[in-house]
Amino acid sequence: MWLQRPVKILKKLGKGMLAFIIFTSIATTLVVWSSGVQYKNIPAKTLTINDITQLNPVTVARIVKPESIDEIASEIASTTGPISIGGGRYSQGGQTSYPDSLHFDMRSFNNVIRLDKEQKLVTVQAGITWRDLQTFIDPYDLSIKIMQTYANFTVGGSLSVNVHGRYIGEGPLVRSVSSIKLILANGKVVNASPHENADLFYAAIGGYGGIGVIAEATLKLVPNVKVERHTSTMKLADYYEHFKTNIRDNKAVVFHNADIYPPDFEAIRNVSWLKTDKPVTEAERLIPKNKEYGWQPKVAGFVADYDVGKWVRQTIFDPIYYAQEAVYWRNYEASYDVNELEPSDRKEYTDALREYFVPVANFSRFAEKMKQIFQKHEVNIINVSIRHALPDPGTLLAWANEEVFAFVVYYRQGTSLIAQQKVKAWSKEIIDAVISEGGAYYLPYQVHASTAQFKKAYPRAEEYFAVKNKVDPNNRFRNKLWQAHYPKNKTPFEQQQAKIAQYYRNEGQTLLTIPEWYLVFNPLEYSNFLSEENNPSDFPFFASIDEYWKLYDKTLALSDNQYPSNDEYMTMLQVIGISTTVEYMYKGAYENTIGRFTHWTADAVTAEENIIRDAHSAYSELIFHQAWYEFDFAYWLKKIWTEPEFFQDNFIRKLERKLFFTLEFGFKELYSGVIKFAAKSAYDESDGKIYLTLHSDKNLEPEQVFPGEILANHDKEYLLSVPRWGGFTSIMPKLAALDVAFTDVSGNYKIAVSFITDKNSPFKPSYGKYLFDSQVVSSQKQKRIIYMVKVSDLAALLNEMRLNDHQIEHIYDY
Known part of the structure; x- marks a missing residue:
């Protein structure tokens, strides 16, 4: 205003x-x-859906927490409006919500349906978290084949964004999915796999809830093994050759990532976990759920808030931390909890992610462009983690159409509107940079890309939209991502x-x-x-x-x-x-002392009081439509001193009202002139x-x-x-x-x-x-x-x- x-x-x-x-x-x-x-x-509105960043609140019409497929199908079939779908809500740009929609909160739909130990297959409801699935399969010495680094996400949410992790010799999550069960916009339940309803399978996985509700998934498992940590540091320029020579085709490597140290973005630490027969150094087979994290969020905050914190991390903390021997079970290393990095609150600032995928051959060129953009915009980068992924087998919104490196950017930003606009500016710039290298940006984060950028990064988007139009002709499955890019929403x-x-x-x-x-x-x-x-x-x-x-x-x-x-x-x-x-304190104190006294001395309303009344009437009318400093205070000051007779009855009241009004409007006249001049000079109208x-x-x-x-x-x-x-x-x-x-x-x-x-x-x-x-x-x-x-x-x-x-x-x- x-x-x-x-x-x-x-x-x-x-x-x-x-x-x-x-x-x-x-x-x-x-x-x-x-x-x-x-x-x-x-109380806050219970129908407000938000995500982990707390930047994207959306008020929905109704929230349903289903516990069966029949309940989901019935809700869809008996309604006609928009539908949104949410799991752990770790997407960061409104991908799980839409205004006035019927919202499915899938977190109560979380059972394991069956386990085939011999075939190493497990079928689960989509609302189960990876951590709960790990608890179920660990006693059988089985492990999840592909998942993201943190285990708090739901399986359905991970499928919807087609996650990846630190797994060498793997890639997008779709590579470990045998089949899914999907509920369409008409309430129909269908099975989909690479061999049955393949168009739906490759559209729904990585489809961000636009095709239907992913209700169940059958996932491939692998043996749980012991892994040992190996780490080294090097220059960023040397990393690609090191990876090709020592990591890519090494069958012993299970997990691998490399962290680029900000703010210089010149040095990296690569961390690999190799299969081993050594005794474990950690007795727990899984990281305990609901563990209290004390120092980890503080360290992340120190690194984010201070440049010296970034230096301390690189030169003191990390060398000490990684000097320790670490032999864990694979499931332990795959069960990280996001709470280890969660800030104390997200009111003034929030930590968020961006991710960019670039063909392996273009690694060095993109890394240099990324560095220049971050430094130019003074982005508060906490960490950039490099991952590797083999090509996607066919999802329509594939982020890895060929072998790629992923740059996972973890950064801190302010929550004000100005801070969000700054993030949008560098985000669009870096999207152009990755597109220029034949790559893509990841879609689960803040929706800052233009539709033109989206189409360049995801060239099969029109095929995806064709499938969506076929099975969801009334565009029921919506969220903020598809509000931005789906042609029917434009x-x-x-x-x-x-x-x-x-x-x-x-x-x-x-x-x-x-x-x-x-x-x-x-x-x-x-x-x-x-x-x-x-x-x-x-x-x-x-x-x-x-x-x-x-x-x-x-x-x-x-x-x-x-x-x-x-x-x-x-x-x-x-x-x-x-x-x-x-x-008002001054006016109230004045009116209840001097004002009351002079009113007591008068036996009628004075002409000055009528002018004051008219002036305030004109002022109150103007400020409904214009800035207060546009009011002509001088006109009314002149009026009160020139129009009424100076010496008349009730002289004390007349003089006091003149002086009181002059003090009030005189100050506002001077003050408004300064404000008006500054406004015209400093701000766009x-x-x-x-x-x-x-x-x-x-x-x-x-x-x-x-x-x-x-x-x-x-x-x-x-x-x-x-x-x-x-x-x-x-x-x-x-x-x-x-x-x-x-x-x-x-x-x-x-x-x-x-x-x-x-x-x-x-x-x-x-x-x-x-x-x-x-x-x-x-x-x-x-x-x-x-x-x-x-x-x-x-x-x-x-x-x-x-x-x-x-x-x-x-x-x-x-």
């Missing part, structure tokens, strides 16, 4: 001004502390949306703008209070302070753990809250518009939606721009009255709405989810009610409010 800009500028203008505000507002600390304690336990409007720089906005802002907008509503309350000829000294300034901080805490409690943290915006809310607190799509069975004419603008229309779908801020709230009910159905607003499917009602009113809207109440401080009879509503229900809600004569106060437009 427009209040954010001056706060950013205030922070840039100098620490002195901010320090003065903070110093003079120390007395507000108790208010801030006391206002929010009771709201910290507001409507003419989405193509147009992509061209609009300011189209997409963060859904979390619809909550965070609530306390900010209160600083617009409250001046309107004050203006109305004066218009009703109330004594200005009776306005509840102190209650207004308390109400702001209550709203701050309520919205923070609701948005916490649902949306990525927005530290910059939270700082802005704190700054404007403190400055408003200071202003907002286009002042909100963009949305809607469906209308009637033809919409431009004059019908004025002052909105129709940007595109096709087959009863319209793409519109409408004014932001107050204009958005006023025009949306008019659009709703035309019997339209809104599809999205700024790319979002949820939006907060507030309305004013009597405290004892029994009215409850039929649409949306109640969030909380807010007191209208100038009237003990009224309250503000905040709802979160689906954008698809917004028109129905607005029409219901209109028909029941209820006042919509605001629609919070991000």
